[in-house]
Amino acid sequence: MLMDDFLRAAGEVCGADFVVAGAAIEPRYLQPARYAPGEAVALLRPATQDELSLLLKLAAEAGLAVVPQGAHTGLVRAATPSDGERHLLLSTERLREHFEFDPLDRTLRVSAGYKLSEVNERLAEHGLQFAIDLSADPSIGGMLAHNTGGTRMLRHGDVRANVLGVEVALADGTLLRLGRGLQKDNAALPLQQLFVGSSGSLGLIGAATLRLQPLARQRAVALVAPATLAAVMPLYQRVMGGELAGLVSAFEGLSRAAFEAGLHGEGPGRWFEGQLPDYALLIELASELPATTLDLQALLQQWLESEFESGAVVDAVLGADEACWALRHRISEGLRAQGSVIGFDIALRRRHFMGFREQATAWLAREFPPARVADFGHLGDGGLHFNLVWPSSERALPDAEMARLRRGIYGLVTALGGSLSAEHGVGPQIQAYYQAFSDPALLELSGRLQSLFDPQRRLGLVDWGAAAATSSDA
Numbered sequence: 001m002l003m004d005d006f007l008r009a010a011g012e013v014c015g016a017d018f019v020v021a022g023a024a025i026e027p028r029y030l031q032p033a034r035y036a037p038g039e040a041v042a043l044l045r046p047a048t049q050d051e052l053s054l055l056l057k058l059a060a061e062a063g064l065a066v067v068p069q070g071a072h073t074g075l076v077r078a079a080t081p082s083d084g085e086r087h088l089l090l091s092t093e094r095l096r097e098h099f100e101f102d103p104l105d106r107t108l109r110v111s112a113g114y115k116l117s118e119v120n121e122r123l124a125e126h127g128l129q130f131a132i133d134l135s136a137d138p139s140i141g142g143m144l145a146h147n148t149g150g151t152r153m154l155r156h157g158d159v160r161a162n163v164l165g166v167e168v169a170l171a172d173g174t175l176l177r178l179g180r181g182l183q184k185d186n187a188a189l190p191l192q193q194l195f196v197g198s199s200g201s202l203g204l205i206g207a208a209t210l211r212l213q214p215l216a217r218q219r220a221v222a223l224v225a226p227a228t229l230a231a232v233m234p235l236y237q238r239v240m241g242g243e244l245a246g247l248v249s250a251f252e253g254l255s256r257a258a259f260e261a262g263l264h265g266e267g268p269g270r271w272f273e274g275q276l277p278d279y280a281l282l283i284e285l286a287s288e289l290p291a292t293t294l295d296l297q298a299l300l301q302q303w304l305e306s307e308f309e310s311g312a313v314v315d316a317v318l319g320a321d322e323a324c325w326a327l328r329h330r331i332s333e334g335l336r337a338q339g340s341v342i343g344f345d346i347a348l349r350r351r352h353f354m355g356f357r358e359q360a361t362a363w364l365a366r367e368f369p370p371a372r373v374a375d376f377g378h379l380g381d382g383g384l385h386f387n388l389v390w391p392s393s394e395r396a397l398p399d400a401e402m403a404r405l406r407r408g409i410y411g412l413v414t415a416l417g418g419s420l421s422a423e424h425g426v427g428p429q430i431q432a433y434y435q436a437f438s439d440p441a442l443l444e445l446s447g448r449l450q451s452l453f454d455p456q457r458r459l460g461l462v463d464w465g466a467a468a469a470t471s472s473d474a
C-alpha cells in the first residue's frame, strides 16, 4: 500500500484531522522528556478502541511499525519513534471513551488516554484515588506499559498491584478484554498482567480496570539526618515494624549531592541549620483516619525523639511537608542544571544498598574520576536512582566509554542480584544492557512470547528476545 493510500484510509477510520504526515507532526510528540528528538512517518490519534483496532489492521496491511505513545513522560525512550519511513506514532491522548466508576467495588474502568491527574481529580470527590504518586503526569496506558512505581509504592504497590483488567488491541487488530475487573478471579490465566510492563510491545492498551484506594486524610513528613549510613536500614526496619507499622507511606533517601541539587541554588539555611548531612531520609506517614482520631504529627515526633535519644538520628525537620516534597521532586531538574546526567534506575535488596553505593562510587572514582555520584530514590521499596553528573567542563564521554561505564555499573548491580530497571521500564535507552545482563533462557522465552503476540515485530520499540542490541549508547 502506498503511503498516501494508507494516510487516506487511516483518515477514514479516525478522521482526517487526526492523521498527520511526518513533516507536519508537532514537536511535542517527537521530543521525549530527556534525550534527542525522534521521527515518524505519520501520527495517528484514534478516539475509540474500534478505531484503534482498524488502524492496527491497516498498519499490518501496509507493513508499518506502530509506536504507542501516552503522555510521553517515559524515561527510556520507548515512546519516541526513530524511523521516519516506517514508524507510525500512535498517540492515545484521544482515547477517552470509558470512565466507569464503581463505588461499591472501588474500581474504575478507564480509557488509556486519561491522565493520572484527571483520574485522581475526579476520584477525589469520592475519597478515592489511583494510588500511584510521581512528579510527572503520565497517561493510564503509559503507566500500565511501564508499570510505574513512584514515591508511595511502599504503601500502595506499583501499577501491577492495582490492575484488575486490561483491554488491548493486538498487532493484527484483534480486540481482547483480559480480566473481569474483579478483586478475586482465578478462573483464567492472568494474561492482563503480561501487558503491564511490556513497553507497548505486545499490544495497544485501550483501557484498564483499576483497583482504587482511599485517599489519605492526613500526612506527616520528616526530613531526617541519620547519625551514620549504617544507621539507615535499621531505622527503616524500626519505622516499618514498630509503633508506626502500617502508617509509613514513603521512605526516600537523598545523598548530600542530590539534596544540594534539590535546593536549586537556594542556600541550605532552612534545612538542618545549614549543616547538610551526608545522607538524609524523607519519611512520610499517612492515614485515612482524621488527626482527631490518630495524630500522625505527634506519633512521628515521638518516634524521632526516641531515635534521637538512642543516637540513630542526629537532626530532623518536621512540619515542612510541602517544602520537603518540593525539594525531593526538584532533584532531577537540579542535577541537569549541573551537567549531563547519566541515570541508572536500579533496584537492590535493601541489605545490599549501602554496600552497592560504596562499591560503585569507588569503581567510578578509579575508572571515571569526573563522574559525580548524586543518588537518591525510593529507598523503602529497594529502588535507587543512582544518578551521575558528568560536568559540562569535561569532554563528553565517547559512546564506547559511556557503554563501558554503564556495563560497569550494571555489572555490579547484577552481581548483587539487582535489577537494571526498577520502575522506568525497558526501552531503546537500555535495550542492549537488558539483553547483555538477562538470563539467555529468559530472553529465549520472552522472545517466543513476543513473537506469539506480534509475529512480525511491528509493535513498540523493545525487543524482549535475544536479537542484536540496538541501544544508542551500548
Ligand SMILES: Cc1cc2nc3c(=O)[nH]c(=O)nc-3n(C[C@H](O)[C@H](O)[C@H](O)COP(=O)(O)OP(=O)(O)OC[C@H]3O[C@@H](n4cnc5c(N)ncnc54)[C@H](O)[C@@H]3O)c2cc1C
Pocket: 033, 067, 068, 069, 070, 071, 072, 073, 074, 075, 078, 079, 092, 112, 133, 134, 135, 136, 137, 138, 139, 140, 141, 142, 143, 144, 145, 146, 147, 148, 149, 150, 151, 198, 199, 200, 201, 203, 204, 205, 206, 332, 423, 424, 425, 427, 460
Ligand atoms: C519528572 C518525571 C518524574 C518521573 N517519576 C517517576 C517515578 O517516580 N516512578 C516511575 O515509575 N516513573 C517515573 N517517571 C517516568 C514516567 O512518568 C513513567 O514511565 C510513566 O508511566 C510513562 O507514562 P506516559 O503516559 O508518559 O507513557 P509514554 O512515555 O508515552 O510511553 C511509555 C511506554 O508506554 C508505551 N505506551 C504508552 N501508551 C500505551 C498504550 N496505551 N498501550 C500500549 N503501550 C503504551 C509506550 O510505547 C512506551 O513504551 C517520571 C518521569 C518524569 C518526566
